[in-house]
Amino acid sequence: MSTEQPRPGPGDEPGSGPDRSASELPKAPPPSEPPGDRYGGNPYGGAGGAADPLAGMPPLASLGRRLLARIIDSLIVGIPVSLLTLPFMGEYEFDSGGGGYGQQAVVLLVYFVYEALMLSARGQTVGKMVMRVRVAMLDDGAVPRGNPAWTRAAVYALPQLVPCIGFLFWLLNVLSCTWDRPYRQCLHDKAARTVVVSAV
Template sequence: MSADQPSGMAPLASLGQRFLARVVDTVILIVLDVVLSAAVFGGDLSNPGDAGRSKEILAGAATFIAYFLYEGAMTAARGQTLGKMLLRIRAARLEDGAVPGGVGWTRAAVYALPGVLVTILIGPLFWLLNSLWCTWDKPFRQCLHDKAARTVVVAAV
């Protein structure tokens, strides 16, 4: 066993696998945003500014809440979002390698809910810091949402 792998657990996922899994999940987020924005703006997305700033904020908040529900439910139930399934990686509890269960919701909350603050720039800055954290974290390459939930991302074996 190497020093950068939790005892008795599958190998840590590579940064490339994590990045590509997030790209897939971001595409899902964009689709959610388009669908929810269309619902909020009555299907007319040609000029959403006419609907007012409050509808834009409502649509953005609804998108990140929906993303939180997607991320939380899938991570709690199986440790994998669709992106992680595609890349054959999963989130695991740090102490025993098990599927995150309830802490999957904590992980999802720290990852997705700051996006609700996108209109005041805090959300995107936190999201960037959170996502990059695993590039320098030692020894388990955890992002901030992993640290909050005490999870790691490993190969799905």
């Protein structure tokens, strides 16, 4: 009986048998990262994989809260200013529209200054504080101090000083956030590069 061991055949290299250790086995490549936002999706509707300026920011404010904030601010400014200017408008014939326009112009100018100062100071008007929303810079979420605040307030309020055309622009402005994506910006937001988010 022969005592010679069988020679290893092709591919029968040392360590390739059943007793080969697990550390010597080839490792599978790591799974590739799925496309899209690594943080669980883009809540603002942006394109998958694109860097979102509001990553880590509070969610966008609802349109209902934004509308109620505007109504509150309009009442806060409109009622007292109208009452204060009423005695000075008595000499006009309101049927001709002259006195009504003058009063409206004063209200709009006061509202413009009110909103610009409040947003520049803290990113909120009184109405926005009540409804717990705030205006933030789109790039970094900061308070829109200085020029952005004044630009935003001007684009919202001042076009209404132009009869007829100003109202149509204002209407387009306030409605534009209902179809704008991904940040629900009105035209005054786009002009100032701001966005309205929930205040937390």
